[in-house]
Amino acid sequence: MEKFLMKFLVTKSHQKGFSLIEIVVALLILSISVITIYNLIISTSLSTQELEKKYLAKEVASNRLALINTIEKPLKPTSRKGEAMMGGFQWQWEESFTRNNNEQFLEYEILVKLENQEEYGFMILASIFLRAKQDFLEEDKESFAEKVYRSEEHTSELQ
Numbered sequence: 314m315e316k317f318l319m320k321f322l323v324t325k326s327h328q329k330g331f332s333l334i335e336i337v338v339a340l341l342i343l344s345i346s347v348i349t350i351y352n353l354i355i356s357t358s359l360s361t362q363e364l365e366k367k368y369l370a371k372e373v374a375s376n377r378l379a380l381i382n383t384i385e386k387p388l389k390p391t392s393r394k395g396e397a398m399m400g401g402f403q404w405q406w407e408e409s410f411t412r413n414n415n416e417q418f419l420e421y422e423i424l425v426k427l428e429n430q431e432e433y434g435f436m437i438l439a440s441i442f443l444r445a446k447q448d449f450l451e452e453d454k455e456s457f458a459e460k461v462y463r464s465e466e467h468t469s470e471l472q
């Protein structure tokens with residue numbers, strides 16, 4: 314028995330390299346690791362693209378909101394549609410304005426989606442104060458009338 318053990322130990326110590334089973338197990342572990350890392354990279358990339366699209370949709374809606382609060386403030390219930398280019402994508406937006414219980418406010422909804430898609434990527438629901446623009450217009454009329462009156466007085470003084 315001693316001779317067998319000695320022979321086994323001697324031959325085992327003289328072998329160089331790995332056995333076929335060790336190589337197969339190592340390749341299996343390596344391939345599982347590579348596939349896991351690849352799937353992680355793909356899912357991160359897809360998530361990043363989706364977040365970018367949501368961010369761009371939010372920006373389109375924010376631009377529409379800024380225009381509603383400044384230049385394109387509606388004075389009555391209405392609906393509007395349009396398109397905007399943002400981040401290399403064509404976006405479609407829809408706005409709808411409805412009456413609120415209070416006559417001084419209009420409720421509005423802004424919906425934004427990518428062109429040729431059915432789902433909306435972003436939505437804003439809010440109210441807009443109507444009197445502010447009307448009051449501003451009245452102030453402009455009064456200040457314009459005052460300026461005209463002053464210029465007429467100034468012209469008559471020069472003559």
